[in-house]
Amino acid sequence: MKQLVLIGYPLGHSLSPVMHSAALKAMNLDSKYRYDSKPTLDHELQACVESVKEGLLEGANITIPYKTDIMDYLGVISEEATVLGSVNTLYRVDDCVAGCNTDVSGFLESLREHAVSLKGLNTTILGAGGAARAVAFALLKEGITQLDILNRTLSKAENLVRRLNPKGTCEVHAGTLDTTTVDLSETDLLINCTPIGMKGHSVTESPLRNNIMHSGMVVMDLVYNPQNTTLLRKAEQAGAKTIDGTGMLIHQGAAALEIWVGKKPPIEVMRNAVVQALGG
Ligand code: NAP
Numbered sequence: 613m614k615q616l617v618l619i620g621y622p623l624g625h626s627l628s629p630v631m632h633s634a635a636l637k638a639m640n641l642d643s644k645y646r647y648d649s650k651p652t653l654d655h656e657l658q659a660c661v662e663s664v665k666e667g668l669l670e671g672a673n674i675t676i677p678y679k680t681d682i683m684d685y686l687g688v689i690s691e692e693a694t695v696l697g698s699v700n701t702l703y704r705v706d707d708c709v710a711g712c713n714t715d716v717s718g719f720l721e722s723l724r725e726h727a728v729s730l731k732g733l734n735t736t737i738l739g740a741g742g743a744a745r746a747v748a749f750a751l752l753k754e755g756i757t758q759l760d761i762l763n764r765t766l767s768k769a770e771n772l773v774r775r776l777n778p779k780g781t782c783e784v785h786a787g788t789l790d791t792t793t794v795d796l797s798e799t800d801l802l803i804n805c806t807p808i809g810m811k812g813h814s815v816t817e818s819p820l821r822n823n824i825m826h827s828g829m830v831v832m833d834l835v836y837n838p839q840n841t842t843l844l845r846k847a848e849q850a851g852a853k854t855i856d857g858t859g860m861l862i863h864q865g866a867a868a869l870e871i872w873v874g875k876k877p878p879i880e881v882m883r884n885a886v887v888q889a890l891g892g
Contacts, residue, residue, distance in 0.1 A: 634882060748772060
């Protein structure tokens with residue numbers, strides 16, 4: 613049996629094992645591959661990478677808090693993951709361990725599913741953490757016109773703008789996530805990359821206190837538990853088109869699974885497994 617694992621700490625909340633196990637079963641690969649959570653302490657990270665190198669593990673997903681720390685132990689890192697400073701997938705290449713990041717493609721695939729074309733859009737991101745970094749990188753790659761990064765801690769939004777090093781005609785600004793001053797009148801696409809609205813964190817809250825969303829915009833929430841967050845309900849009330857976080861979760865997972873097993877995973881099977889696990 614080839615073992616795939618999710619490495620992070622803590623891992624109780626993760627839907628990855630349910631999603632990947634459903635896909636492996638539907639692909640008739642469940643007698644060949646197994647996917648499990650592996651709660652890992654930081655001093656165990658190097659040993660996990662060694663296990664992939666030696667073939668004891670076939671591959672791994674990396675989640676919070678190790679997406680950056682794991683990079684110290686890898687032989688090869690994809691260009692995208694290097695720019696992001698974040699790896700979420702490990703696999704073996706010859707006799708070394710490679711790392712890449714499937715969050716960018718997962719985010720873009722989720723937007724494509726909803727027929728959102730990014731070229732020329734004015735976009736606003738709430739948050740400036742790891743997920744915001746992947747989303748900002750993806751947006752710039754796809755030719756948006758404007759990007760506003762609004763964060764509770766302004767210096768982190770400013771650091772992200774510097775890291776993105778925007779070139780070309782796209783305007784990129786950093787600002788504070790101050791609900792009294794946020795103006796979304798020119799925003800075509802808003803993406804919440806904070807955990808506000810997440811079960812166990814702040815499920816009844818929205819990152820935007822007053823309803824400043826409008827019917828001309830698309831609102832995406834990376835929070836996927838619950839699927840229908842307070843932000844998305846408010847956006848619906850304002851007439852905006854909404855996209856929940858399950859699509860990105862599924863597509864980043866599918867991209868990793870394809871690397872490990874060499875076949876396109878069944879997206880709808882993965883989606884059903886996730887929705888069911890969320891109680892939908
Ligand atoms: P992270 O690196 O810890 O960043 C968290 C961001 O949220 C920071 O910008 C932080 O602001 C902000 N924030 C946290 N609590 C806040 C609060 N109470 N009020 C205002 N701002 C707050 O986390 P991450 O990895 O980027 O993940 C962010 C969210 O995206 C999580 O809910 C995660 O589950 C979700 N996510 C979903 C997917 C998916 O596939 N759907 C993928 C990745 C992440 P400061 O800088 O001020 O601390």
